[in-house]
Amino acid sequence: VVTIAIDELREFVYGYEFENTGEEIRFFKELKPVIVSQFYYYSKVFSIKTGEPFNGFDSLTPYYHRELNELQEFVKANAEFYRYCLSGSTRFDDKYFVRSPKTSDPDVDSKFSTGFDTILARILAYQKVREYLNELIIKVSTDSPHNLSALKWTGTKLALIELIYALQSVDAINNGKADIKQIADSFEGLFNISLGNYY
Numbered sequence: 001v002v003t004i005a006i007d008e009l010r011e012f013v014y015g016y017e018f019e020n021t022g023e024e025i026r027f028f029k030e031l032k033p034v035i036v037s038q039f040y041y042y043s044k045v046f047s048i049k050t051g052e053p054f055n056g057f058d059s060l061t062p063y064y065h066r067e068l069n070e071l072q073e074f075v076k077a078n079a080e081f082y083r084y085c086l087s088g089s090t091r092f093d094d095k096y097f098v099r100s101p102k103t104s105d106p107d108v109d110s111k112f113s114t115g116f117d118t119i120l121a122r123i124l125a126y127q128k129v130r131e132y133l134n135e136l137i138i139k140v141s142t143d144s145p146h147n148l149s150a151l152k153w154t155g156t157k158l159a160l161i162e163l164i165y166a167l168q169s170v171d172a173i174n175n176g177k178a179d180i181k182q183i184a185d186s187f188e189g190l191f192n193i194s195l196g197n198y199y
């Protein structure tokens with residue numbers, strides 16, 4: 001869905017002429033990076049989940065820390081630009097957020113990107129990924145083998161998912177205020193099981 005939205009946005013920009021430099025700067029500084037950051041966020045989360053080690057619970061935390069370090073390296077490599085964006089300055093906007101047909105980077109689509117709008121999108125995405133990884137680290141530390149329940153679900157995953165939906169549909173947990181994710185997370189911890197995509 002995100003990639004479709006980006007493709008549609010690209011087609012729009014190809015056929016649109018900005019009224020002035022200010023409008024172009026606003027698009028590449030404030031609008032496009034927010035949309036594209038969603039693509040980078042979900043791509044990175046997918047990469048993290050599919051790259052998780054299989055060799056035991058204790059290897060997860062170091063893996064998540066390595067991923068955090070990788071994000072930090074990207075931000076550090078772009079620290080000057082990041083500080084500029086955080087400062088709210090507009091002094092170099094025409095350098096960072098106005099397209100140039102003379103770009104020397106073959107990976108930059110000079111009609112749809114300034115190059116820096118993509119860097120900003122990745123920084124925005126990585127802030128969210130950092131929060132996601134920190135939550136995973138906390139979850140791993142609280143769900144460590146020392147803290148795990150002695151109970152184990154021995155039925156099918158489908159049966160447990162149906163039970164979760166049944167409990168939620170009759171408002172049996174938190175007076176009906178608990179959503180499916182909250183209930184599923186609790187059952188995963190209680191029964192030492194990963195339900196995957198229970199939606």
